[in-house]
Amino acid sequence: MHAEELLERLQAGELRLYELEDHADAEAAVEARRRYIAGETGVALSALEPYAFDASRATEKNVENMIGAVQVPLGVAGPVTVDGGAAAGECFLPLATTEGALVASVNRGLSAIEDAGGATARVTQSGMTRAPVFTVDGIAEAETVVEWVDANVDRLGEAAESTTSHGELLAVDPYVVGDNVYLRFVYDTKDAMGMNMATIATREAASLVEHETPAKLVALSGNLCTDKKPAAINAVEGRGRTVTADVVLDREVVEATLKTTPEAMAEGNTRKNLLGSAKAGSLGFNAQAANVVAAAFLATGQDEAQVVEGANAITTMDAREEGLYASVSLASLEVGTVGGGTGLAPQQAALELLGLAGGGDPPGSNADALAEVIAVGALAGELSLVAAFCARHLASAHEQLGR
Amino acid sequence: MHAEELLERLQAGELRLYELEDHADAEAAVEARRRYIAGETGVALSALEPYAFDASRATEKNVENMIGAVQVPLGVAGPVTVDGGAAAGECFLPLATTEGALVASVNRGLSAIEDAGGATARVTQSGMTRAPVFTVDGIAEAETVVEWVDANVDRLGEAAESTTSHGELLAVDPYVVGDNVYLRFVYDTKDAMGMNMATIATREAASLVEHETPAKLVALSGNLCTDKKPAAINAVEGRGRTVTADVVLDREVVEATLKTTPEAMAEGNTRKNLLGSAKAGSLGFNAQAANVVAAAFLATGQDEAQVVEGANAITTMDAREEGLYASVSLASLEVGTVGGGTGLAPQQAALELLGLAGGGDPPGSNADALAEVIAVGALAGELSLVAAFCARHLASAHEQLGR
Amino acid sequence: MHAEELLERLQAGELRLYELEDHADAEAAVEARRRYIAGETGVALSALEPYAFDASRATEKNVENMIGAVQVPLGVAGPVTVDGGAAAGECFLPLATTEGALVASVNRGLSAIEDAGGATARVTQSGMTRAPVFTVDGIAEAETVVEWVDANVDRLGEAAESTTSHGELLAVDPYVVGDNVYLRFVYDTKDAMGMNMATIATREAASLVEHETPAKLVALSGNLCTDKKPAAINAVEGRGRTVTADVVLDREVVEATLKTTPEAMAEGNTRKNLLGSAKAGSLGFNAQAANVVAAAFLATGQDEAQVVEGANAITTMDAREEGLYASVSLASLEVGTVGGGTGLAPQQAALELLGLAGGGDPPGSNADALAEVIAVGALAGELSLVAAFCARHLASAHEQLGR
Amino acid sequence: MHAEELLERLQAGELRLYELEDHADAEAAVEARRRYIAGETGVALSALEPYAFDASRATEKNVENMIGAVQVPLGVAGPVTVDGGAAAGECFLPLATTEGALVASVNRGLSAIEDAGGATARVTQSGMTRAPVFTVDGIAEAETVVEWVDANVDRLGEAAESTTSHGELLAVDPYVVGDNVYLRFVYDTKDAMGMNMATIATREAASLVEHETPAKLVALSGNLCTDKKPAAINAVEGRGRTVTADVVLDREVVEATLKTTPEAMAEGNTRKNLLGSAKAGSLGFNAQAANVVAAAFLATGQDEAQVVEGANAITTMDAREEGLYASVSLASLEVGTVGGGTGLAPQQAALELLGLAGGGDPPGSNADALAEVIAVGALAGELSLVAAFCARHLASAHEQLGR
Numbered sequence A, B, C, D: 001m002h003a004e005e006l007l008e009r010l011q012a013g014e015l016r017l018y019e020l021e022d023h024a025d026a027e028a029a030v031e032a033r034r035r036y037i038a039g040e041t042g043v044a045l046s047a048l049e050p051y052a053f054d055a056s057r058a059t060e061k062n063v064e065n066m067i068g069a070v071q072v073p074l075g076v077a078g079p080v081t082v083d084g085g086a087a088a089g090e091c092f093l094p095l096a097t098t099e100g101a102l103v104a105s106v107n108r109g110l111s112a113i114e115d116a117g118g119a120t121a122r123v124t125q126s127g128m129t130r131a132p133v134f135t136v137d138g139i140a141e142a143e144t145v146v147e148w149v150d151a152n153v154d155r156l157g158e159a160a161e162s163t164t165s166h167g168e169l170l171a172v173d174p175y176v177v178g179d180n181v182y183l184r185f186v187y188d189t190k191d192a193m194g195m196n197m198a199t200i201a202t203r204e205a206a207s208l209v210e211h212e213t214p215a216k217l218v219a220l221s222g223n224l225c226t227d228k229k230p231a232a233i234n235a236v237e238g239r240g241r242t243v244t245a246d247v248v249l250d251r252e253v254v255e256a257t258l259k260t261t262p263e264a265m266a267e268g269n270t271r272k273n274l275l276g277s278a279k280a281g282s283l284g285f286n287a288q289a290a291n292v293v294a295a296a297f298l299a300t301g302q303d304e305a306q307v308v309e310g311a312n313a314i315t316t317m318d319a320r321e322e323g324l325y326a327s328v329s330l331a332s333l334e335v336g337t338v339g340g341g342t343g344l345a346p347q348q349a350a351l352e353l354l355g356l357a358g359g360g361d362p363p364g365s366n367a368d369a370l371a372e373v374i375a376v377g378a379l380a381g382e383l384s385l386v387a388a389f390c391a392r393h394l395a396s397a398h399e400q401l402g403r
Helices: A003-011 A017-022 A026-041 A055-061 A102-115 A139-151 A153-161 A195-212 A232-237 A251-256 A262-279 A289-300 A304-310 A345-353 A365-390 A394-401 B003-011 B017-022 B026-041 B055-061 B102-115 B139-151 B153-161 B195-212 B232-237 B251-256 B262-279 B289-300 B304-310 B345-353 B365-390 B394-401 C003-011 C017-022 C026-041 C055-061 C102-115 C139-151 C153-161 C195-212 C232-237 C251-256 C262-279 C289-300 C304-310 C345-353 C365-390 C394-401 D003-011 D017-022 D026-041 D055-061 D102-115 D139-151 D153-161 D195-212 D232-237 D251-256 D262-279 D289-300 D304-310 D345-353 D365-390 D394-401
Strands: A066-084 A088-096 A119-130 A133-135 A168-177 A180-188 A216-219 A240-250 A313-320 A323-333 B066-084 B088-096 B119-130 B133-135 B168-177 B180-188 B216-219 B240-250 B313-320 B323-333 C066-084 C088-096 C119-130 C133-135 C168-177 C180-188 C216-219 C240-250 C313-320 C323-333 D066-084 D088-096 D119-130 D133-135 D168-177 D180-188 D216-219 D240-250 D313-320 D323-333
Touching (some): A003 A017, A026 A066, A026 B345, A055 A066, A066 A102, A088 A102, A139 A195, A139 D119, A153 A168, A168 B262, A195 A216, A216 B262, A232 A323, A262 A365, A262 B180, A262 B216, A262 C262, A289 A365, A289 B304, A304 B289, A345 B026, A345 B066, B055 B066, B066 B102, B066 B345, B088 B365, B102 B240, B102 B289, B119 C139, B139 B168, B139 B195, B139 C240, B168 C240, B232 B323, B240 B251, B240 B365, B240 C139, B251 B323, B262 D313, B289 B323, B289 B345, B304 B323, C003 C017, C066 C102, C088 C345, C102 C240, C102 C365, C119 C365, C139 C168, C153 C195, C180 D262, C216 D262, C216 D365, C251 C262, C251 C323, C262 D133, C262 D168, C262 D180, C289 C304, C304 C323, C304 D289, C304 D304, C323 C365, C345 D026, C345 D066, D026 D066, D088 D289, D088 D365, D102 D240, D139 D180, D262 D365, D289 D365, D313 D365, D323 D365
Parallel strands (some): C066 C119
Antiparallel strands (some): B119 B180, B119 B240, B133 B180, B240 B323, C168 C180, C240 C323, C313 C323, D133 D180, D168 D180
């Protein structure tokens, strides 16, 4: 069926919005749907029309009721040299954003980092989690369930891993609240962000728990995972990649490039990022880590809602004799280089630009490297912003660049 | 200068990446820069090439070092009827995402809501904040600064409002930590998200504080704002719009459309969203509010990093005799219908689709309405997901739809 | 009736444990009850027998089913000079504790402070809160309730203040979560800690809300107060007294008395109290503020369970040219000099030792001064402990002193 | 030397306050010190004079600069039957408090629990923690330190356990923030609360880390322990005993004894303890757990400042067909039956009253049982208070009983 015919049948009430792909190819379905919505709302939606990815892939894997695409400007910052556990060498960082001044800010920070010969980065922990909640009849029964789980981690691993060719169960951590038992499953999901893989594997493991114990499954996610909510469990224990980037800037670089001093930056970081965040009851002790995470996530096809956990970051700055030591530690950066939005053409291109498209060798190394590169970008953003206000330039920069 | 010439001068080292717009129009600059990066990295970047917005606007206001655009699939959910304080009537909700099953999930929830005649929504509080940090010589001096501020809110208001034709200073809340004084300025920024307006206005007010008291400005943001970090101050006191959407679903709708019961959903909500989040040390007591916030933010040109605060949401479900009462209360939803990314053509079209592009009448009403519509979308996501796991459909839905 | 007879009737099942005071004076009742419990459990309880306070007062106001008293060793630290908003001059700080090394630690800190001529302290905010929760039928009704409250703060004040000769309603802050409306009432309760006064006053105000709006009271405390739970709302907004103490120690004092340097202490404070607490997801950014709060609370008859909120404290240390600036800011220190346990003879004596027993002139000044003195004690504990580990003495001190 | 002579030498400036025990027995030292302070302050301190414990033990292990004792009224609640993992049978709960109505409230709750045949309780996790902070030169070095630690847990265990005859190292969990490495050591400390044992053992293990890796110890506590601060890490991962108590009350009991319904209590618990605490940004989702913890701690010689962590508790209430399921889960209850204040005569008597004085058989079982009994007491407090407000009796109870 062509778009025109689909549209007519939509308007006649013979088809529902979500049924179009059953009767036509994706392009026609998208066009018909957009035209139908345009008609219903009286709004010309031509700006949503162009898209540079394969509609059939998008409608199968990424979106339903598609009517087109939204476009976000993409800039680059860098180049910067990263000495990582997985990342190595020089790269440009792609950033998709609508916030003026952000790319410029990161670029300025990367330039200072590059003057220091680049930044160091390491993934210090890795694991995607899913935590189903079960109900039992009371604490005595909860105890027996937890004992069974502790004694049967191997069987849970077999069950979980039967659903996946890549994933590996690393741990099962039990938490009890009254008649609720939460089991936090932790997986190595290699180059996939892994939420999907972890969910499917956990469903299988949860079936085993239900079969072998009196526990009854309530929900595959009991919010102790924790996915897409600001939660201390992620800030403390990590989720996805736990990654730190750091650098020592020579005193001269701080003075010449950043127009301030190591001492002023260390003090400014303490007063704003540490004490201000402490008083705010915050889980994020940084200046703008989420800005860089969000822009890099969008550029590379990550899950945009996981920016939430990406903001669980602590920035440190310390004046040393030779200059400024600065670091940013992101507790829960959930990234992948396969699956999700990474397969769409523009996002794929952004990953290729980083040399990190697809699965890594060894498996997991591409996602590790992506985490390290984003951490270096976040570090650049911190350096730039803290330096800026140390010279009281924040607001003027905003004004000029329309941020 | 044409793109070709720019590219040659880039390659010759005669121009820097960020200088191109000084020598050519935006389109040529973007093209040259993309081709340069493609050459440097050896990657074909053609998938980044097409964009449906005005490059000169984007490079002036939204991005630096632009090399193209990233495209995100856009779907619609609805229609749904919203009985809001500002929003009224029926609308489709545009959602940009790469997470399969999300639009379908929201759509299913909206369908249940529509069966109930639509949802109610209200913005219960509104105010954009900026909290500079000042340093004093000790607590005795801090006390005199705070006393001066309390006695001079009017003068601070005059100073702040001298920088803006729209903004209005609502309050100045002081916080003291040792020799640091944080002043949290709260503004009515009408239809703008307002971070920029608040920053500029606060700079002026901060100058007055510096002039009249011994306090010295350290940074225009002292992290008590709190912008783009998960912070209790926002979850408790709000930032941007504080908005609630709710609905009562008839028992029959819950059973027929959602395939479960009000009692099961209320219990599931408690065990997962309340108790699970409590045990996780979370500020978000919901199932997937961030998913809807992120997708709606991306569709309508909001600041993607502010999804962080958007996740500060509490979902309640209560079995009443007539059926299920469900609500979602978002403490800090930072939205605007003017400024930022809202002016790009696709994002503008998404706002038009909602009837909410540009400034509202009265001022602020469009942003209020946008907040209310997103809250209804979030409510739909909660209903759908909680209902799904109550019927144990979560994982299978994921598997089928590739989520 | 004498103790002997009471005991017999208890054993005969003719009286219940809690009925004894109805039939005899307090001393006899306590004795009979203790002997009865000793008989039932086969344990000699003579160590619980002696008490130095008036049993009839205690059984009327402080305890039920009394069987005797627990005794806690009381030490003194100081003297120290306090330059406060309310406190002035030199005092000894009474501390009741069973933790070896604590009094010595505070004493050492106070000695360093005294070398600097004493500490400065200020109460920067004051207010006891009670936050009832009401239920409404939905968000639309919640909006009307909040509007009524905002328009009728005067009437609420009249109602609340009709129940008290001292208390004063300062503010009513509304919070909405779905169909729940929380109203946080803030009171000036003068020299009383005020929880009781606030509860009674709020009950009256809540009746007015119920009478004039559709809201129905669920509970007089809706946990947004927040009493005796670790809650961000108290750490951010304060409860009871918000108080800071600070001092500048000469470089020589740090080196001679504390055996370290300002730079080492500032760095140690950042790594432990700021970064460590940040990573722990803490609301307390200090070393041992709760130790001092708990010991001073116990000595002076405060509510021992409110040590919870007393731990919401941030310690800062900053190396200045002249030496070390150190401060501790306690967000929510709930203290009184009248009511509660302050009227028992030993506790009263401890308050007299501070010159702060009973109501102050002006009202509230004694409780303010007590808060300031405790803050100075907490500052001493921070200085001493941070200095100790900077010289790696922590564990050896513990070992020697049995802590 | 007699007290009189000590006093004279104090007044002559020949002795310092803390030196008295070096020259006389404890009783004389305490008397002289008290008389000296009385003289200096002009306050009669006779109410502080009597104490029912051994002064020499107290001055050696529990306090410095002792001048007497503070006395706190002690009541009992119960009896109640506990079906615990370690606790078994019927007991009275000793509670030391100055808050009127508290013992009565717990007593009422225990009575309802006893009508149900008693409560069930289980310690689901146990471990005392100490987390030193080390500094390294950057993230690359941090990675090597963490790798060394992971590979040498056995050697760390040997080192730690060389300092103690009872303690056992259970785990070492590393956390990295920039150039800081925190190692959270977890110990089984049997019947001791164990903070002291853990500190000394960790010092030895930390020496090994310093010897074998480039890490330098900053402080034996890096605040990730977390001791005496409200911290998510304890609420999530536990510290001391993680313990739950629960009960099912027959519908008739709820109606007859508590004067309300299971449905009303479940709803009240959700609106106050879950939603109210959620909105407050709290780590405590309960009504008054800290009240019971504080009073039981004081009665049994626990560390009064650890009430802070004791407040990390979640209360659940669920209406079942047969009645009300209620539970309280305390994440971090730090208790011991040996060491600290447990050896003072009155506190010892209170432990004997529970049958839990001294070390248990097997070791650790007495502390486990104490945790379970306190949890049951906390459950009673929750039941009583929630029932009370469900019948709107809270304020009147307060008024009558002087709370």
